Amino acid sequence: MVNYTFKGGIHINSPHLAEKLVVKQVPPPEQAVLLLQQKVGGEATPCVQIGDKVLTGQVIAKTLGRYSANIHASISGVVSAIEKRLIPHPSGINGICIVIDSDGKDKWIEIGKYDQDFKNYTPDEVIQKIHEAGVIGMGGAGFPTYTKISNVQDVNTLIVNATECEPGIMCDDSLMQEYSSDIIRGTEVLMYACGSYNSIIAIEDDKQEAYQSLLMSNHNDNISIVQIPVKYTSGAEKILIKILLGIEIPSGEFASDHGVLCQNVATVKAIYDAVIYNKPLVSRIVTVTGSAVKEPRNYEVRLGTSFASVVMQSKPNSNPHNIRIGGMMMGVDVPSVQYPICKITNCIFVNNIKPKSSVQSCIRCGQCNKVCPVGLLPQQLFWYAKSENIDRAMDYNLKDCFECRCCDVVCPSHIPLVKYFSFAKALHSKQTIERQKTDMARERFEFKEYRIERNKTERTDMMAKKKEELKNKMAEDKAQKDKILQAIVRVERSKKG
Ligand code: SF4
Ligand code: SF4
Numbered sequence: 001m002v003n004y005t006f007k008g009g010i011h012i013n014s015p016h017l018a019e020k021l022v023v024k025q026v027p028p029p030e031q032a033v034l035l036l037q038q039k040v041g042g043e044a045t046p047c048v049q050i051g052d053k054v055l056t057g058q059v060i061a062k063t064l065g066r067y068s069a070n071i072h073a074s075i076s077g078v079v080s081a082i083e084k085r086l087i088p089h090p091s092g093i094n095g096i097c098i099v100i101d102s103d104g105k106d107k108w109i110e111i112g113k114y115d116q117d118f119k120n121y122t123p124d125e126v127i128q129k130i131h132e133a134g135v136i137g138m139g140g141a142g143f144p145t146y147t148k149i150s151n152v153q154d155v156n157t158l159i160v161n162a163t164e165c166e167p168g169i170m171c172d173d174s175l176m177q178e179y180s181s182d183i184i185r186g187t188e189v190l191m192y193a194c195g196s197y198n199s200i201i202a203i204e205d206d207k208q209e210a211y212q213s214l215l216m217s218n219h220n221d222n223i224s225i226v227q228i229p230v231k232y233t234s235g236a237e238k239i240l241i242k243i244l245l246g247i248e249i250p251s252g253e254f255a256s257d258h259g260v261l262c263q264n265v266a267t268v269k270a271i272y273d274a275v276i277y278n279k280p281l282v283s284r285i286v287t288v289t290g291s292a293v294k295e296p297r298n299y300e301v302r303l304g305t306s307f308a309s310v311v312m313q314s315k316p317n318s319n320p321h322n323i324r325i326g327g328m329m330m331g332v333d334v335p336s337v338q339y340p341i342c343k344i345t346n347c348i349f350v351n352n353i354k355p356k357s358s359v360q361s362c363i364r365c366g367q368c369n370k371v372c373p374v375g376l377l378p379q380q381l382f383w384y385a386k387s388e389n390i391d392r393a394m395d396y397n398l399k400d401c402f403e404c405r406c407c408d409v410v411c412p413s414h415i416p417l418v419k420y421f422s423f424a425k426a427l428h429s430k431q432t433i434e435r436q437k438t439d440m441a442r443e444r445f446e447f448k449e450y451r452i453e454r455n456k457t458e459r460t461d462m463m464a465k466k467k468e469e470l471k472n473k474m475a476e477d478k479a480q481k482d483k484i485l486q487a488i489v490r491v492e493r494s495k496k497g
Contacts, residue, residue: 002228004246006239008373009231010406014167014206015328016289018296021174021209023285025300026313028075032100032304033340034060035087038142041067043096052079055109057280060098063131069144069343070134072280074302077102088307088325088339089332097340100304114278118189126193126275133274134281134343139165139172139235139264140326142344145271149261155196156259159244160187160268162203162210163228163235166327169347171285172265174298176203176210179269181217186272188220194261199223200244201265204230232329233373233404237262251400266346286341288314290350292321307337307348316350324349329405360413368407368417374400378407378417385424390431393424401425 036043044061054060054073061071080101084094118126131146139161160183164172176183187199203211205227214225228234228243238249240262247258255262263271266284273279282303289296294315301310307323324331325339326347337348368378376397384393398421407417 002226002243004243005229006234006242006373007375008371008406009233009239010371010409011230012167012232012329012409014170016168016291016293016296018170018287018289018298021170021177021298023174023178023298023300024313026302026305026310028056028102028106028302029305029309030102030104031080032074032077032102032302033085033097033306034071034074034100034304035085035340035342036061036071036096036098037087038069038136038144038343041065041069041144044068044071046082046096046098048079048082048098050079050082053077053103054079054100055107057109057111057282059132059280060100063144067144067147069136070132070280071098072134072282073100074282074304075100075102076105076107085340086338088334088342088345092335111278114276116276118192118275121275123193123195126189129275129278130193130271133270133279135267135270135274136281136343137264138266138270138284138343138346140330140344140346141264145263145267148263149190149194152194152256152259152261154259155194155261156198157245157261158187158191158194158196158199159240159260159262160190160199160201160265161235161237161240161262162201162207162214162265163240164204165233165235166329166331166347167232168289168328168349169287170289170296171287171298171346173207173210175266175269175285176207177213180210180213182272183214183265183268184217184220184223185276186268186270187223189271189275190261190263190268191222196261197222201225202228202240202244204228204234206230233406236373236402236404239373251397281343284341284343284345286310286345287347288350289347290321290324292316292319292350292352301341303343304340307339307341307345310341311337311348311350314350317352320353322349322351322353324351329409330403357414359415362413362415365412367410367412371406371410373404373406374402376401378421381424382415382417382420385420388424388427390424390428394428398424398428 042064045064046061048054048060055076056073058073059070060073063070077100079098081099085097087095127146127149135145137143162172162176191199211227218225233239234243237255241247241255241260249258270281283300285298286301287298288311297314299310323337324333328349372378380396381393381398401421403418405418
């Protein structure tokens with residue numbers, strides 16, 4: 001168990017748990033829609049064209065820069081479109097996708113030579129393999145893993161985050177039960193790549209089967225498997241570091257500034273596949289749960305499979321549904337199930353639509369202040385956000401709010417506090433951009449004024465210099481003439497004499 005804890009947070013019972021945690025394999029889809037942009041970074045650039053035949057595992061889009069990820073075909077077949085499609089986003093926006101129609105064969109690309117003894121590669125080669133396999137943070141963050149590893153220097157501790165970040169999500173629990181030895185091996189690979197001698201796998205204490213599986217598979221004294229009490233938001237990176245190591249990472253600093261690298265457990269499994277077997281990221285485990293499905297369950301799904309076909313496996317009822325991607329707390333509501341599974345899709349909630357509670361005025365009960373895990377004063381932030389006094393909200397560290405919704409959940413007046421906070425943050429970004437534009441315009445004007453003044457001074461100085469030079473020249477000429485005259489006078493005198 002751990003020695004440290006954190007203030008705030010809330011206890012929430014996991015809703016709609018699966019009866020069986022065994023992962024059900026979903027057959028490859030007839031059509032895969034692969035999104036080129038991940039949550040973080042730019043779009044990958046397609047390296048196939050419409051009509052090309054592709055094999056499962058083939059690179060179909062390559063990274064541009066350090067903040068995007070390679071995309072691989074998740075089925076074999078023919079590229080039928082490269083076009084904008086609806087992507088899993090609350091605002092219903094489009095993103096460029098490569099669409100592959102299956103040939104029904106699921107024929108894999110020839111996997112190149114690989115060496116199961118990863119120490120035969122250099123750490124840089126290991127990171128390169130992770131990069132080529134298109135691995136990104138699979139806990140929902142979506143940050144390219146090779147960039148995260150290469151950004152950290154002098155890692156003292158690697159933390160494998162095996163806490164389901166939110167109640168209701170079960171995919172990592174299943175993953176740990178089914179692939180515990182791969183996760184231990186993946187942790188060793190990651191320790192080698194980032195140069196850390198120690199690693200902690202943090203798991204919640206209600207996941208006893210997964211905990212026991214990991215314990216049985218672990219034969220490395222430098223890897224500790226630590227149980228932490230179930231309390232939302234213990235899976236948030238900074239909070240987990242505080243619980244495990246007692247290190248409080250100040251606002252504006254990162255785990256890497258303190259020699260700590262955190263990776264989600266599903267990412268570690270993807271790293272294992274990439275480094276030990278050269279296998280690119282073409283599938284993931286997804287939880288389907290919620291009040292509207294008969295069989296909440298975890299599925300291993302090829303990327304690009306439609307939400308609808310995965311949700312159908314859990315037998316949803318025929319009522320209208322509220323669809324939420326990600327956790328019940330920090331997930332986002334989307335209008336339908338017409339989206340493809342992406343690398344970061346860890347959970348799909350399918351809930352019956354409930355009438356919304358009516359919002360009342362703040363009664364200053366202070367409940368929200370007690371539960372904030374980062375020590376903010378949500379009540380105060382609410383007043384400033386509501387009155388659009390954004391500077392004051394920023395003085396109260398609004399930027400540290402990571403929108404966990406603990407304050408929302410406990411508010412007896414049902415005030416959607418986080419909506420106010422995200423609005424205030426957006427307004428702050430807009431104001432900052434406007435201020436930057438104004439500052440730039442002012443700087444441009446001031447520079448123009450300075451240039452005019454400088455040119456004037458330079459011209460005056462130049463004129464004065466020229467005048468001085470002319471004066472000196474005239475004086476020199478006069479002296480020369482005087483010398484000549486004196487010489488003539490001397491010559492005439494000598495003639496007379
Ligand atoms: S949403 Fe923000 S203010 Fe509310 S509890 Fe979470 S971190 Fe604190
Ligand atoms: S919990 Fe709600 S009602 Fe209570 S102080 Fe906070 S905002 Fe006001």
